[in-house]
Amino acid sequence: MDFKDLASRLGIDEDDFQELVELFVTTTLSDIEKIKKGVQEGNSQDAAAASHSIKGAAGNLGFDDIFTLAKDMEMQAKQGSMDNFEDYIRDLENGVSALNNI
Amino acid sequence: MGNKQPYTVLAVDDNLLNLKLIEKSLSKEGYKIFSADNGPDARAIALKEKPDLILLDIEMPGETGFDVIKKLKDSSETIAIPVIFLTGVSEVDSKLKGFDLGAVDYITKPFHPLEVLARVRIHLKLSIATNSLIADQASKLRQVTEAQVAMLPTPEDNPGALFGVYYKALEEAGGDFYDILNISEKITGYFVADFSGHDIKTSYGTASVKALLAQNCTPVYSPAESMKMINDVLVEILPDGKYLTACYMHINRTTKKMTIINAGHPPVVCLPKDGEPYLIKTKGDVLGIFKDAHFGTQSIDVSEGDKFFAYSDGLVESAQNKITWANGADSLLPVYKQIAQVPYDRAPAELVNHLFGNDALPEDDIVVLCVKV
Numbered sequence: 281m282d283f284k285d286l287a288s289r290l291g292i293d294e295d296d297f298q299e300l301v302e303l304f305v306t307t308t309l310s311d312i313e314k315i316k317k318g319v320q321e322g323n324s325q326d327a328a329a330a331s332h333s334i335k336g337a338a339g340n341l342g343f344d345d346i347f348t349l350a351k352d353m354e355m356q357a358k359q360g361s362m363d364n365f366e367d368y369i370r371d372l373e374n375g376v377s378a379l380n381n382i
Numbered sequence: 383m384g385n386k387q388p389y390t391v392l393a394v395d396d397n398l399l400n401l402k403l404i405e406k407s408l409s410k411e412g413y414k415i416f417s418a419d420n421g422p423d424a425r426a427i428a429l430k431e432k433p434d435l436i437l438l439d440i441e442m443p444g445e446t447g448f449d450v451i452k453k454l455k456d457s458s459e460t461i462a463i464p465v466i467f468l469t470g471v472s473e474v475d476s477k478l479k480g481f482d483l484g485a486v487d488y489i490t491k492p493f494h495p496l497e498v499l500a501r502v503r504i505h506l507k508l509s510i511a512t513n514s515l516i517a518d519q520a521s522k523l524r525q526v527t528e529a530q531v532a533m534l535p536t537p538e539d540n541p542g543a544l545f546g547v548y549y550k551a552l553e554e555a556g557g558d559f560y561d562i563l564n565i566s567e568k569i570t571g572y573f574v575a576d577f578s579g580h581d582i583k584t585s586y587g588t589a590s591v592k593a594l595l596a597q598n599c600t601p602v603y604s605p606a607e608s609m610k611m612i613n614d615v616l617v618e619i620l621p622d623g624k625y626l627t628a629c630y631m632h633i634n635r636t637t638k639k640m641t642i643i644n645a646g647h648p649p650v651v652c653l654p655k656d657g658e659p660y661l662i663k664t665k666g667d668v669l670g671i672f673k674d675a676h677f678g679t680q681s682i683d684v685s686e687g688d689k690f691f692a693y694s695d696g697l698v699e700s701a702q703n704k705i706t707w708a709n710g711a712d713s714l715l716p717v718y719k720q721i722a723q724v725p726y727d728r729a730p731a732e733l734v735n736h737l738f739g740n741d742a743l744p745e746d747d748i749v750v751l752c753v754k755v
Binding site: 289290291292293296299300303304307329332333335336337338339340341347 | 396397398399400402403406407410441443491492493494495496499
C-alpha cells in the first residue's frame with residue numbers, strides 16, 4: 281500500500297495522511313473491541329454500528345479491503361446475524377496491523 | 383462574508399476520522415473549520431459562530447442529522463446557513479428527506495476530500511450570489527423610495543401654491559402620496575391620497591396617478607370631471623383589490639372659490655382666518671374600484687388667510703387605541719385651534735408634533751398638507 285499515492289489521491293500531504301492513518305488505527309481498534317463485545321453479548325446492533333464506523337473511515341481513506349470487510353459485517357449484523365464474525369474480526373485485525381507496519 | 387475573513391465551515395460527524403479528514407483538506411485551502419461530533423454541540427456552534435456553511439452527517443447516535451437541520455431551519459439565526467448532508471451512497475430516501483428539510487446538497491460516503499472541497503466551493507459561491515441579490519434588491523427598493531420622494535413636489539419649487547407639507551413613509555414603498563397641480567396662475571389643485579397596501583405595486587401606482595393628474599387636472603375640466611376621468615383609468619389599470627382614498631382641493635384665488643372632491647378620504651379641516659376650525663365632511667366612493675363611482679363634492683367661498691388641511695388616515699387613526707378617522711377627525715379639532723397662529727408652511731410639522739410628540743413613532747404612513755388661501 282502506497283501512502284504517498286493515497287495521500288495525493290485525497291489531495292493532502294503525506295504527513296497529514298500519516299496522522300490520519302494513526303487516528304484510523306486507534307479508532308478502528310476501539311471499534312473492533314466494540315464488535316467483539318457485541319458478539320459476546322449477542323448484540324448485533326452494536327456490532328453493526330461499530331462496523332459502520334469502520335466502514336466510513338476506511339472508505340474515506342481509500343482502504344478498500346477494510347472498507348469491504350466492514351461493509352459486509354455491517355450488512356450482516358443489521359440483519360441480526362453475526363455468523364463467521366470471528367473470521368471477519370481476524371481479517372480486520374490483520375488489515376489494521378498491516379497499516380501499522382507500513 | 384467579508385473579503386479578508388476566511389470562510390467558515392462547520393463539519394459535523396460522529397466519526398472522528400472523517401472530521402479530521404475534512405478539517406485537513408479544507409483548512410489547507412484557507413477555510414476555517416469548526417467541528418462537532420454530535421448534534422447538540424453542532425447546533426451550539428452554529429448559533430455562536432454562524433458558519434458560512436455546514437457539512438452534516440445524517441447517521442449519528444442520539445440527535446441525528448435530520449434532527450439537527452430541522453432545529454437549524456427553525457431558528458431565524460441559523461435558517462440561512464447552507465447545509466450539505468453526508469449520506470450513504472444507497473440511501474435514496476434519506477437524500478430526499480434531506481432536501482425536504484432544507485439541505486442544499488449531499489455528498490455520498492465514503493467521500494473524497496476533493497469532492498467535499500468542490501461542493502463547499504460551489505455552495506459558498508451560490509450563497510454569496512444570493513446574498514448579493516438580496517443586497518441588490520434592497521438597494522433597488524431604496525431607489526424606489528428616492529424616486530417616490532423625488533415625485534413629491536416641494537413648497538420651495540411651488541412658491542405660488544402657498545402650501546406646507548409633512549410626509550413620512552413607514553416602509554420603503556410608502557402608500558401615501560400628494561401632488562400639487564398648477565392649473566393656471568391663480569388656480570391650484572392639491573391632491574392627497576392613500577393607497578391600499580404599502581408595497582412596490584403601490585409605488586408604481588403613485589407614478590400612474592401622478593401622470594393622470596397632470597393629464598386631467600386642466601382648466602378645461604371641472605374638478606369633478608378630472609376625478610371621474612382619473613377614476614375610470616385607475617379602474618382599468620390597478621391590480622384587483624387595489625384602490626386609493628383621495629382628497630382633491632381645487633382653489634381659485636381670483637374668484638375665492640374652493641371645490642373639494644372627496645373619494646373615501648378623511649374630511650378636510652378648515653381653519654378660518656378668524657374663527658373656529660371645522661370639518662368639511664363629504665361622503666364618496668374610493669378611487670379605482672367602481673366605474674360609476676360617486677364622489678362627495680363641496681364648493682365653498684373662502685377668504686384670504688384661511689387655511690385648509692388635507693391628510694391621510696395615519697394622522698388620526700390609531701390601531702392601538704382603536705380610533706378610526708370617522709371619530710378621530712372630530713377629536714382633533716382642538717389641536718388645530720392650538721396651532722392657529724403657526725404659519726402655513728410650518729403648520730403640518732407642528733400638527734404632527736402636537737399629536738405624536740418628538741419621538742413617538744406613527745403607526746402608519748403620514749402625509750399632512752396645509753394650504754393657505
